[in-house]
Amino acid sequence: MCCSVAPPLVTLSPVIFFLLLADTSVMQEELWEDYKYGRQGLGMNCTWKCILFTMQWPGGFCESLYNETLCRIPETVNNWTIHGLWPLHALDCCGCWHMFHSDIQDLEAELTEYWPSLLKTKSPFQFWKEEWRKHGSCAACVEGFNSPLKYFQICLKLRHQFDIHRLLEAAGISPSCERPYKVAEVQRVLSPHLGDRYEIQCVKDHMDRQVWFQLKVRLHRNLTLGCDHHDGDPVVESGPGPRPSSGHPCPPDAPFFYFPINHQQPQRPCG
Numbered sequence: 667m668c669c670s671v672a673p674p675l676v677t678l679s680p681v682i683f684f685l686l687l688a689d690t691s692v693m694q695e696e697l698w699e700d701y702k703y704g705r706q707g708l709g710m711n712c713t714w715k716c717i718l719f720t721m722q723w724p725g726g727f728c729e730s731l732y733n734e735t736l737c738r739i740p741e742t743v744n745n746w747t748i749h750g751l752w753p754l755h756a757l758d759c760c761g762c763w764h765m766f767h768s769d770i771q772d773l774e775a776e777l778t779e780y781w782p783s784l785l786k787t788k789s790p791f792q793f794w795k796e797e798w799r800k801h802g803s804c805a806a807c808v809e810g811f812n813s814p815l816k817y818f819q820i821c822l823k824l825r826h827q828f829d830i831h832r833l834l835e836a837a838g839i840s841p842s843c844e845r846p847y848k849v850a851e852v853q854r855v856l857s858p859h860l861g862d863r864y865e866i867q868c869v870k871d872h873m874d875r876q877v878w879f880q881l882k883v884r885l886h887r888n889l890t891l892g893c894d895h896h897d898g899d900p901v902v903e904s905g906p907g908p909r910p911s912s913g914h915p916c917p918p919d920a921p922f923f924y925f926p927i928n929h930q931q932p933q934r935p936c937g
């Protein structure tokens with residue numbers, strides 16, 4: 667045979683495939699850089715205006731799980747804990763932005779206390795990482811939020827700012843197995859500190875009682891209270907799973923319970 671034959675397509679395609687792959691990874695890298703440094707290139711939109719800071723009460727949290735036996739409250743947890751900080755209507759989420767343990771190493775002790783995983787099946791780091799991927803990376807197009815460290819620092823700062831337990835205790839509202847409370851009573855105490863855009867959330871327990879388990883506070887990007895970008899309240903519930911109920915606003919006309927934390931029997935705090 668005199669002439670070389672053009673190589674059959676089949677031998678060429680892996681090369682093309684490789685080139686395509688390389689291209690894609692460059693894109694991913696650019697995307698990631700863009701998030702990391704907060705540049706607004708690549709036609710990104712930083713759409714979110716309001717952010718929801720959600721805290722949970724371990725005395726009621728287990729009731730929000732469909733499978734309560736998965737609940738665990740570490741001995742060190744005796745207070746309101748962080749569930750998450752969720753930008754509303756964010757589009758610029760980037761699952762490509764990995765979070766490493768070293769990113770939050772300096773905050774770990776504090777996070778362990780204020781942002782524990784209350785699920786046997788999830789380590790604290792898994793929980794944080796998931797919240798970063800699902801929510802933190804979506805917030806990261808705003809400068810103050812543009813790294814895992816900054817995001818978690820803001821969360822801790824907010825948790826310290828909203829010292830719910832202390833505010834309520836000072837007004838005589840303490841966790842109790844017997845004494846139910848009214849939404850209006852709690853609002854009287856919290857509204858001066860949380861503005862008028864917050865939600866006191868309950869779940870129904872096995873005895874059909876309303877049980878307080880969560881508190882959602884709306885903030886502006888600059889972390890001031892009361893964001894009311896009127897665009898409906900989307901379901902952003904992303905609980906720590908498995909399948910937590912999203913809860914509902916505690917009904918204003920029915921009493922609800924603010925149960926004590928019970929480490930031995932987290933799912934039946936009052937027996």
Ligand SMILES: *[C@@H]1O[C@H](CO)[C@@H](O)[C@H](O)[C@H]1NC(C)=O
Pocket residue numbers: 708709710711757
């Ligand atoms: C940015 O927003 C505009 C208008 O809403 C939309 O057309 C465009 O697709 C968005 N770009 C990206 C990258 O999401």
Ligand SMILES: *[C@@H]1O[C@H](CO)[C@@H](O)[C@H](O)[C@H]1NC(C)=O
Pocket residue numbers: 733735736
């Ligand atoms: C609940 O979780 C336990 C593990 O703690 C498991 O054995 C059980 O099957 C689960 N129940 C349901 C209804 O999923």
Ligand SMILES: *[C@@H]1O[C@H](CO)[C@@H](O)[C@H](O)[C@H]1NC(C)=O
Pocket residue numbers: 744745746829831832
């Ligand atoms: C919860 O935190 C508040 C203020 O940070 C504190 O006063 C209170 O003692 C804590 N509760 C418990 C049970 O540690």
Ligand SMILES: *[C@@H]1O[C@H](CO)[C@@H](O)[C@H](O)[C@H]1NC(C)=O
Pocket residue numbers: 886887888889890
């Ligand atoms: C925070 O942002 C809101 C909404 O953009 C604005 O109305 C308010 O003045 C800002 N507050 C501060 C202290 O910057």
